[in-house]
Amino acid sequence: MQLSLTLSLVLLWINVVSAYSIPRAPAAKCRKKLRRKPWHTLSTKEKKDYIDAELCLINKPATLGLPDATNRFEELQQIHRIPAAISHNVGAFLPYHRLHMHAHELAMREECGYKGAQPYWDEPRDAGNFSKSIVLDPVTGFGGDGSGPERCITNGPFIEYKNGLGPGYSISTPKRCIHRIVNDTVSLSSGQAYVETCMKMKYYIDFWPCVEMAPHLGGHGGVGGKMLDAISSPGDPLFYLHHTWLDKLWWDWQTLDLPVRLQDISGRNVAPPLSQIVLPNVNPDGLPIVFPPLDTFPPFDTVDAPPGSPLPEGDPGNVTTLSHKLNMFGVIPNATIRDVMDIGGPLLCYEYV
Numbered sequence: 001m002q003l004s005l006t007l008s009l010v011l012l013w014i015n016v017v018s019a020y021s022i023p024r025a026p027a028a029k030c031r032k033k034l035r036r037k038p039w040h041t042l043s044t045k046e047k048k049d050y051i052d053a054e055l056c057l058i059n060k061p062a063t064l065g066l067p068d069a070t071n072r073f074e075e076l077q078q079i080h081r082i083p084a085a086i087s088h089n090v091g092a093f094l095p096y097h098r099l100h101m102h103a104h105e106l107a108m109r110e111e112c113g114y115k116g117a118q119p120y121w122d123e124p125r126d127a128g129n130f131s132k133s134i135v136l137d138p139v140t141g142f143g144g145d146g147s148g149p150e151r152c153i154t155n156g157p158f159i160e161y162k163n164g165l166g167p168g169y170s171i172s173t174p175k176r177c178i179h180r181i182v183n184d185t186v187s188l189s190s191g192q193a194y195v196e197t198c199m200k201m202k203y204y205i206d207f208w209p210c211v212e213m214a215p216h217l218g219g220h221g222g223v224g225g226k227m228l229d230a231i232s233s234p235g236d237p238l239f240y241l242h243h244t245w246l247d248k249l250w251w252d253w254q255t256l257d258l259p260v261r262l263q264d265i266s267g268r269n270v271a272p273p274l275s276q277i278v279l280p281n282v283n284p285d286g287l288p289i290v291f292p293p294l295d296t297f298p299p300f301d302t303v304d305a306p307p308g309s310p311l312p313e314g315d316p317g318n319v320t321t322l323s324h325k326l327n328m329f330g331v332i333p334n335a336t337i338r339d340v341m342d343i344g345g346p347l348l349c350y351e352y353v
Protein backbone atom coordinates (compact mmCIF):
# COMPACT_ATOMS: atom_id res chain seq x y z
CA MET A 1 0.00 0.00 0.00
CA GLN A 2 2.69 2.37 1.14
CA LEU A 3 4.89 1.27 -1.70
CA SER A 4 2.20 1.56 -4.37
CA LEU A 5 1.17 5.01 -3.13
CA THR A 6 4.78 6.15 -3.30
CA LEU A 7 5.09 4.64 -6.73
CA SER A 8 1.97 6.33 -8.04
CA LEU A 9 3.08 9.64 -6.56
CA VAL A 10 6.38 9.26 -8.30
CA LEU A 11 4.62 8.45 -11.56
CA LEU A 12 2.30 11.40 -11.08
CA TRP A 13 5.28 13.62 -10.42
CA ILE A 14 6.99 12.37 -13.59
CA ASN A 15 3.82 13.07 -15.57
CA VAL A 16 3.53 16.58 -14.19
CA VAL A 17 7.18 17.33 -14.82
CA SER A 18 7.09 16.03 -18.36
CA ALA A 19 3.80 17.77 -19.10
CA TYR A 20 5.47 21.05 -18.20
CA SER A 21 8.93 20.43 -19.49
CA ILE A 22 8.02 19.24 -22.97
CA PRO A 23 6.33 22.42 -24.15
CA ARG A 24 8.74 24.66 -22.26
CA ALA A 25 11.84 23.04 -23.69
CA PRO A 26 10.78 22.51 -27.32
CA ALA A 27 12.85 20.07 -29.30
CA ALA A 28 15.37 22.90 -29.74
CA LYS A 29 17.67 20.82 -31.82
CA CYS A 30 18.60 21.08 -35.44
CA ARG A 31 17.99 17.59 -36.84
CA LYS A 32 17.55 17.92 -40.59
CA LYS A 33 19.48 20.81 -42.06
CA LEU A 34 18.18 22.57 -45.15
CA ARG A 35 20.74 22.25 -47.92
CA ARG A 36 21.43 25.59 -49.58
CA LYS A 37 22.86 25.13 -53.06
CA PRO A 38 24.33 27.42 -55.74
CA TRP A 39 21.83 28.52 -58.38
CA HIS A 40 23.79 27.05 -61.28
CA THR A 41 23.50 23.54 -59.82
CA LEU A 42 19.70 23.61 -59.52
CA SER A 43 17.58 21.69 -61.99
CA THR A 44 15.18 23.62 -64.20
CA LYS A 45 12.37 22.37 -61.96
CA GLU A 46 14.12 23.54 -58.79
CA LYS A 47 14.71 26.96 -60.33
CA LYS A 48 11.07 27.23 -61.33
CA ASP A 49 9.90 26.22 -57.85
CA TYR A 50 12.02 28.96 -56.31
CA ILE A 51 10.85 31.64 -58.73
CA ASP A 52 7.22 30.55 -58.36
CA ALA A 53 7.58 30.92 -54.57
CA GLU A 54 8.96 34.45 -55.06
CA LEU A 55 5.99 35.31 -57.28
CA CYS A 56 3.75 33.82 -54.61
CA LEU A 57 5.20 36.24 -52.01
CA ILE A 58 4.64 39.10 -54.46
CA ASN A 59 1.01 38.04 -54.86
CA LYS A 60 0.33 37.59 -51.14
CA PRO A 61 -1.26 40.47 -49.26
CA ALA A 62 0.71 42.38 -46.66
CA THR A 63 -0.44 41.63 -43.13
CA LEU A 64 1.86 43.54 -40.78
CA GLY A 65 0.80 47.12 -41.31
CA LEU A 66 4.32 48.26 -42.23
CA PRO A 67 4.15 51.58 -44.10
CA ASP A 68 3.92 51.40 -47.90
CA ALA A 69 4.41 47.61 -48.11
CA THR A 70 1.65 46.29 -50.35
CA ASN A 71 2.51 42.58 -50.34
CA ARG A 72 4.53 39.96 -48.47
CA PHE A 73 7.61 40.41 -50.68
CA GLU A 74 7.57 44.14 -49.88
CA GLU A 75 7.23 43.45 -46.16
CA LEU A 76 10.52 41.58 -46.42
CA GLN A 77 11.91 44.59 -48.28
CA GLN A 78 10.61 46.97 -45.60
CA ILE A 79 12.28 45.09 -42.76
CA HIS A 80 15.52 45.71 -44.65
CA ARG A 81 14.80 49.39 -45.35
CA ILE A 82 13.61 50.48 -41.90
CA PRO A 83 16.76 49.38 -40.00
CA ALA A 84 19.15 49.88 -42.96
CA ALA A 85 21.22 52.49 -41.09
CA ILE A 86 21.94 50.06 -38.24
CA SER A 87 22.59 46.99 -40.41
CA HIS A 88 25.09 48.38 -42.96
CA ASN A 89 28.62 49.62 -42.35
CA VAL A 90 28.34 48.23 -38.81
CA GLY A 91 29.29 45.00 -37.06
CA ALA A 92 25.72 43.69 -37.35
CA PHE A 93 25.93 43.73 -41.17
CA LEU A 94 26.50 39.99 -41.62
CA PRO A 95 24.30 38.77 -38.72
CA TYR A 96 21.39 41.00 -39.74
CA HIS A 97 21.48 39.76 -43.34
CA ARG A 98 21.87 36.15 -42.21
CA LEU A 99 18.60 36.41 -40.31
CA HIS A 100 16.96 38.31 -43.16
CA MET A 101 17.81 35.52 -45.63
CA HIS A 102 16.34 33.05 -43.16
CA ALA A 103 13.13 35.10 -42.90
CA HIS A 104 12.79 35.03 -46.69
CA GLU A 105 13.47 31.29 -46.88
CA LEU A 106 10.96 30.62 -44.10
CA ALA A 107 8.23 32.76 -45.71
CA MET A 108 8.67 30.91 -49.00
CA ARG A 109 8.46 27.54 -47.30
CA GLU A 110 5.70 28.20 -44.81
CA GLU A 111 3.48 30.51 -46.82
CA CYS A 112 4.15 29.49 -50.42
CA GLY A 113 4.66 25.74 -50.22
CA TYR A 114 8.27 25.93 -51.34
CA LYS A 115 10.06 22.71 -50.46
CA GLY A 116 13.64 23.72 -51.20
CA ALA A 117 16.23 25.88 -49.45
CA GLN A 118 17.36 29.42 -50.21
CA PRO A 119 19.82 29.14 -53.13
CA TYR A 120 22.84 31.41 -53.59
CA TRP A 121 24.71 32.96 -56.50
CA ASP A 122 28.21 31.57 -56.81
CA GLU A 123 29.47 34.96 -57.93
CA PRO A 124 33.17 34.34 -58.61
CA ARG A 125 32.00 32.00 -61.35
CA ASP A 126 30.46 34.99 -63.17
CA ALA A 127 32.81 37.79 -62.07
CA GLY A 128 33.66 40.06 -65.01
CA ASN A 129 30.90 38.39 -67.00
CA PHE A 130 27.67 39.07 -65.13
CA SER A 131 25.84 39.97 -68.34
CA LYS A 132 26.19 36.33 -69.48
CA SER A 133 25.29 34.76 -66.15
CA ILE A 134 22.65 32.04 -66.16
CA VAL A 135 21.20 33.79 -63.12
CA LEU A 136 19.96 36.44 -65.60
CA ASP A 137 18.45 33.89 -67.97
CA PRO A 138 15.08 35.12 -69.29
CA VAL A 139 13.47 31.66 -69.06
CA THR A 140 15.05 29.77 -66.17
CA GLY A 141 16.45 32.77 -64.25
CA PHE A 142 15.54 36.26 -63.06
CA GLY A 143 15.50 37.97 -66.45
CA GLY A 144 18.29 40.09 -67.84
CA ASP A 145 19.61 43.63 -68.04
CA GLY A 146 17.42 46.73 -68.16
CA SER A 147 17.08 49.00 -71.16
CA GLY A 148 15.62 52.33 -72.18
CA PRO A 149 15.63 55.52 -70.12
CA GLU A 150 14.09 53.77 -67.09
CA ARG A 151 16.41 50.77 -67.43
CA CYS A 152 13.42 48.45 -66.94
CA ILE A 153 14.04 44.73 -67.25
CA THR A 154 12.63 43.53 -70.56
CA ASN A 155 12.15 39.82 -69.95
CA GLY A 156 11.90 37.16 -67.27
CA PRO A 157 9.34 36.29 -64.60
CA PHE A 158 9.35 39.71 -62.86
CA ILE A 159 8.75 41.86 -65.93
CA GLU A 160 5.23 42.87 -64.80
CA TYR A 161 6.11 43.66 -61.22
CA LYS A 162 6.20 47.29 -60.04
CA ASN A 163 7.74 48.36 -56.75
CA GLY A 164 7.22 51.68 -54.97
CA LEU A 165 9.81 51.37 -52.20
CA GLY A 166 12.83 53.49 -53.04
CA PRO A 167 15.08 55.01 -54.22
CA GLY A 168 16.76 54.95 -50.81
CA TYR A 169 14.25 55.70 -48.07
CA SER A 170 11.95 57.57 -50.45
CA ILE A 171 8.77 56.28 -52.07
CA SER A 172 8.17 56.30 -55.83
CA THR A 173 4.78 57.31 -57.21
CA PRO A 174 3.99 55.86 -59.64
CA LYS A 175 5.71 52.61 -58.79
CA ARG A 176 8.72 51.57 -60.85
CA CYS A 177 9.71 48.51 -62.84
CA ILE A 178 12.63 46.43 -61.56
CA HIS A 179 15.57 48.23 -63.14
CA ARG A 180 19.08 46.98 -63.83
CA ILE A 181 22.27 48.42 -65.30
CA VAL A 182 24.47 45.36 -65.59
CA ASN A 183 28.16 46.29 -65.64
CA ASP A 184 30.68 43.52 -66.25
CA THR A 185 33.66 45.65 -65.19
CA VAL A 186 32.11 46.43 -61.82
CA SER A 187 31.30 42.73 -61.38
CA LEU A 188 35.05 41.98 -61.37
CA SER A 189 34.95 42.78 -57.63
CA SER A 190 33.04 39.52 -57.13
CA GLY A 191 36.14 37.60 -58.19
CA GLN A 192 37.88 34.87 -56.25
CA ALA A 193 40.98 36.95 -55.45
CA TYR A 194 38.86 39.40 -53.46
CA VAL A 195 37.16 36.55 -51.61
CA GLU A 196 40.52 35.06 -50.71
CA THR A 197 41.76 38.36 -49.31
CA CYS A 198 38.85 38.37 -46.89
CA MET A 199 39.28 34.71 -45.97
CA LYS A 200 42.80 35.49 -44.73
CA MET A 201 41.52 37.88 -42.07
CA LYS A 202 41.97 36.56 -38.56
CA TYR A 203 39.24 38.48 -36.78
CA TYR A 204 35.69 39.53 -37.56
CA ILE A 205 36.68 43.17 -37.08
CA ASP A 206 38.71 42.88 -40.32
CA PHE A 207 36.66 40.20 -42.07
CA TRP A 208 33.30 42.00 -42.02
CA PRO A 209 34.43 45.29 -43.69
CA CYS A 210 36.41 43.28 -46.23
CA VAL A 211 33.30 41.34 -47.29
CA GLU A 212 31.10 44.42 -47.17
CA MET A 213 33.49 46.09 -49.62
CA ALA A 214 34.47 44.11 -52.75
CA PRO A 215 32.31 40.94 -52.69
CA HIS A 216 29.28 42.94 -51.52
CA LEU A 217 29.77 45.76 -54.03
CA GLY A 218 30.51 43.36 -56.89
CA GLY A 219 27.05 41.82 -56.67
CA HIS A 220 25.12 45.03 -56.03
CA GLY A 221 27.06 47.15 -58.51
CA GLY A 222 27.55 44.45 -61.14
CA VAL A 223 23.76 44.12 -61.48
CA GLY A 224 23.14 47.81 -60.77
CA GLY A 225 19.83 49.70 -60.76
CA LYS A 226 17.55 48.51 -57.97
CA MET A 227 20.31 46.21 -56.74
CA LEU A 228 22.62 49.21 -56.23
CA ASP A 229 20.21 50.78 -53.76
CA ALA A 230 21.70 50.13 -50.30
CA ILE A 231 18.33 50.70 -48.65
CA SER A 232 15.74 49.26 -51.07
CA SER A 233 17.64 46.59 -53.03
CA PRO A 234 15.44 43.71 -51.77
CA GLY A 235 12.99 45.03 -54.38
CA ASP A 236 14.99 42.98 -56.92
CA PRO A 237 14.61 39.27 -56.12
CA LEU A 238 18.30 38.80 -57.03
CA PHE A 239 19.09 40.43 -53.69
CA TYR A 240 18.38 37.15 -51.89
CA LEU A 241 20.76 35.13 -54.06
CA HIS A 242 23.48 37.74 -53.57
CA HIS A 243 23.19 38.06 -49.81
CA THR A 244 22.95 34.31 -49.35
CA TRP A 245 26.30 34.14 -51.17
CA LEU A 246 27.75 36.66 -48.71
CA ASP A 247 26.30 34.61 -45.86
CA LYS A 248 28.07 31.56 -47.22
CA LEU A 249 31.32 33.53 -47.28
CA TRP A 250 30.87 34.38 -43.60
CA TRP A 251 30.11 30.76 -42.75
CA ASP A 252 33.08 29.50 -44.81
CA TRP A 253 35.28 31.90 -42.84
CA GLN A 254 33.74 30.82 -39.53
CA THR A 255 34.38 27.16 -40.32
CA LEU A 256 38.10 27.87 -40.75
CA ASP A 257 38.31 28.19 -36.97
CA LEU A 258 35.54 26.47 -35.06
CA PRO A 259 34.32 26.81 -32.39
CA VAL A 260 36.21 30.10 -31.89
CA ARG A 261 34.43 31.93 -34.69
CA LEU A 262 31.00 31.06 -33.31
CA GLN A 263 31.77 33.75 -30.75
CA ASP A 264 33.75 36.31 -32.72
CA ILE A 265 31.62 39.39 -33.27
CA SER A 266 32.61 43.04 -33.02
CA GLY A 267 32.47 46.33 -34.89
CA ARG A 268 30.85 49.69 -34.50
CA ASN A 269 27.15 49.93 -33.80
CA VAL A 270 26.54 53.28 -35.42
CA ALA A 271 27.82 54.17 -38.86
CA PRO A 272 28.37 57.63 -40.29
CA PRO A 273 25.54 58.78 -42.59
CA LEU A 274 25.69 56.78 -45.82
CA SER A 275 26.14 59.91 -47.93
CA GLN A 276 29.30 60.75 -45.95
CA ILE A 277 31.03 57.38 -46.14
CA VAL A 278 34.16 57.48 -48.26
CA LEU A 279 34.76 54.06 -49.73
CA PRO A 280 38.35 52.88 -50.24
CA ASN A 281 39.09 52.10 -53.91
CA VAL A 282 41.49 49.28 -53.16
CA ASN A 283 40.88 46.21 -51.05
CA PRO A 284 43.25 45.18 -48.25
CA ASP A 285 45.48 43.16 -50.60
CA GLY A 286 45.93 46.14 -52.89
CA LEU A 287 43.51 44.89 -55.55
CA PRO A 288 41.68 47.82 -57.16
CA ILE A 289 37.92 48.04 -56.78
CA VAL A 290 35.88 49.44 -59.68
CA PHE A 291 32.90 51.51 -58.56
CA PRO A 292 29.79 51.91 -60.64
CA PRO A 293 29.41 55.35 -62.27
CA LEU A 294 28.30 57.86 -59.65
CA ASP A 295 25.03 58.70 -61.38
CA THR A 296 23.86 55.08 -61.12
CA PHE A 297 23.72 55.22 -57.30
CA PRO A 298 20.44 56.36 -55.72
CA PRO A 299 20.44 60.12 -55.08
CA PHE A 300 22.39 61.01 -51.92
CA ASP A 301 19.44 62.89 -50.44
CA THR A 302 17.45 59.64 -50.31
CA VAL A 303 19.92 57.44 -48.46
CA ASP A 304 20.25 59.04 -45.02
CA ALA A 305 18.06 57.52 -42.33
CA PRO A 306 14.93 59.58 -41.66
CA PRO A 307 14.29 60.88 -38.13
CA GLY A 308 12.82 58.23 -35.86
CA SER A 309 14.73 55.36 -37.48
CA PRO A 310 15.57 52.53 -35.06
CA LEU A 311 18.70 52.65 -32.92
CA PRO A 312 20.82 49.63 -32.02
CA GLU A 313 19.54 47.66 -29.03
CA GLY A 314 20.90 45.01 -26.72
CA ASP A 315 24.61 45.87 -26.48
CA PRO A 316 26.10 47.31 -23.33
CA GLY A 317 28.08 49.96 -25.24
CA ASN A 318 28.98 51.10 -28.72
CA VAL A 319 30.43 47.83 -29.89
CA THR A 320 28.42 45.00 -31.47
CA THR A 321 28.17 41.99 -29.14
CA LEU A 322 26.43 38.62 -29.11
CA SER A 323 23.54 40.24 -27.19
CA HIS A 324 22.79 42.67 -30.03
CA LYS A 325 19.11 42.49 -30.96
CA LEU A 326 17.97 41.87 -34.51
CA ASN A 327 14.48 43.28 -35.00
CA MET A 328 12.42 41.45 -37.62
CA PHE A 329 9.35 43.71 -37.26
CA GLY A 330 6.96 40.78 -36.89
CA VAL A 331 7.89 38.90 -40.08
CA ILE A 332 9.61 36.32 -37.87
CA PRO A 333 10.40 36.53 -34.15
CA ASN A 334 13.26 38.82 -33.14
CA ALA A 335 16.58 37.18 -32.40
CA THR A 336 20.00 38.13 -31.11
CA ILE A 337 23.31 37.87 -32.89
CA ARG A 338 24.09 34.95 -30.55
CA ASP A 339 21.17 33.04 -32.13
CA VAL A 340 22.55 33.39 -35.66
CA MET A 341 26.25 32.70 -35.11
CA ASP A 342 25.82 28.99 -35.91
CA ILE A 343 23.93 28.21 -39.11
CA GLY A 344 23.55 24.64 -37.84
CA GLY A 345 22.01 25.84 -34.58
CA PRO A 346 18.39 25.36 -33.54
CA LEU A 347 17.15 28.65 -34.98
CA LEU A 348 18.66 28.48 -38.47
CA CYS A 349 19.41 24.80 -39.13
CA TYR A 350 20.84 24.91 -42.66
CA GLU A 351 24.10 24.11 -44.38
CA TYR A 352 25.89 25.12 -47.57
CA VAL A 353 26.57 22.41 -50.12
Ligand SMILES: *[C@@H]1O[C@H](CO)[C@@H](O)[C@H](O)[C@H]1NC(C)=O
Binding pocket: 129, 132, 133
Ligand atom coordinates in the same frame (compact mmCIF):
# COMPACT_ATOMS: atom_id res chain seq x y z
C1 LIG B 1 31.20 34.60 -70.17
O1 LIG B 1 30.12 33.66 -70.04
C2 LIG B 1 29.80 33.00 -71.25
C3 LIG B 1 28.55 32.17 -71.00
O2 LIG B 1 28.73 31.33 -69.90
C4 LIG B 1 31.00 32.17 -71.71
O3 LIG B 1 30.69 31.56 -72.96
C5 LIG B 1 32.19 33.06 -71.86
O4 LIG B 1 33.33 32.29 -72.15
C6 LIG B 1 32.45 33.86 -70.59
N1 LIG B 1 33.53 34.82 -70.82
C7 LIG B 1 34.50 35.00 -69.93
C8 LIG B 1 35.48 36.08 -70.28
O5 LIG B 1 34.59 34.37 -68.90
Ligand SMILES: *[C@@H]1O[C@H](CO)[C@@H](O)[C@H](O)[C@H]1NC(C)=O
Binding pocket: 183, 184, 185, 186, 290, 291, 292, 293, 294
Ligand atom coordinates in the same frame (compact mmCIF):
# COMPACT_ATOMS: atom_id res chain seq x y z
C1 LIG C 1 30.82 50.31 -66.01
O1 LIG C 1 31.40 50.96 -64.88
C2 LIG C 1 32.60 51.63 -65.18
C3 LIG C 1 33.21 52.08 -63.86
O2 LIG C 1 32.37 52.94 -63.16
C4 LIG C 1 32.29 52.77 -66.11
O3 LIG C 1 33.48 53.46 -66.45
C5 LIG C 1 31.66 52.22 -67.37
O4 LIG C 1 31.23 53.28 -68.22
C6 LIG C 1 30.45 51.37 -67.02
N1 LIG C 1 30.01 50.68 -68.22
C7 LIG C 1 28.79 50.80 -68.67
C8 LIG C 1 28.48 50.03 -69.91
O5 LIG C 1 27.95 51.49 -68.14
Ligand SMILES: *[C@@H]1O[C@H](CO)[C@@H](O)[C@H](O)[C@H]1NC(C)=O
Binding pocket: 316, 317, 318
Ligand atom coordinates in the same frame (compact mmCIF):
# COMPACT_ATOMS: atom_id res chain seq x y z
C1 LIG D 1 29.25 55.93 -28.18
O1 LIG D 1 29.67 56.76 -29.25
C2 LIG D 1 29.21 58.09 -29.13
C3 LIG D 1 29.57 58.82 -30.39
O2 LIG D 1 30.86 58.49 -30.82
C4 LIG D 1 29.79 58.71 -27.87
O3 LIG D 1 29.32 60.04 -27.72
C5 LIG D 1 29.37 57.88 -26.67
O4 LIG D 1 30.00 58.37 -25.52
C6 LIG D 1 29.76 56.44 -26.86
N1 LIG D 1 29.19 55.65 -25.80
C7 LIG D 1 29.86 54.67 -25.19
C8 LIG D 1 29.11 53.92 -24.13
O5 LIG D 1 31.02 54.40 -25.44
Ligand SMILES: *[C@@H]1O[C@H](CO)[C@@H](O)[C@H](O)[C@H]1NC(C)=O
Binding pocket: 313, 325, 327, 328, 329, 330, 333, 334
Ligand atom coordinates in the same frame (compact mmCIF):
# COMPACT_ATOMS: atom_id res chain seq x y z
C1 LIG E 1 11.18 43.11 -31.58
O1 LIG E 1 12.05 44.14 -31.19
C2 LIG E 1 11.48 45.43 -31.23
C3 LIG E 1 12.57 46.43 -30.90
O2 LIG E 1 13.16 46.11 -29.69
C4 LIG E 1 10.31 45.52 -30.28
O3 LIG E 1 9.71 46.81 -30.35
C5 LIG E 1 9.30 44.47 -30.68
O4 LIG E 1 8.22 44.46 -29.77
C6 LIG E 1 9.94 43.10 -30.72
N1 LIG E 1 8.99 42.16 -31.25
C7 LIG E 1 8.69 41.03 -30.65
C8 LIG E 1 7.67 40.17 -31.32
O5 LIG E 1 9.19 40.70 -29.59
Ligand SMILES: [Cu+2]
Binding pocket: 080, 088, 097, 230
Ligand atom coordinates in the same frame (compact mmCIF):
# COMPACT_ATOMS: atom_id res chain seq x y z
CU1 LIG F 1 21.46 45.08 -46.91
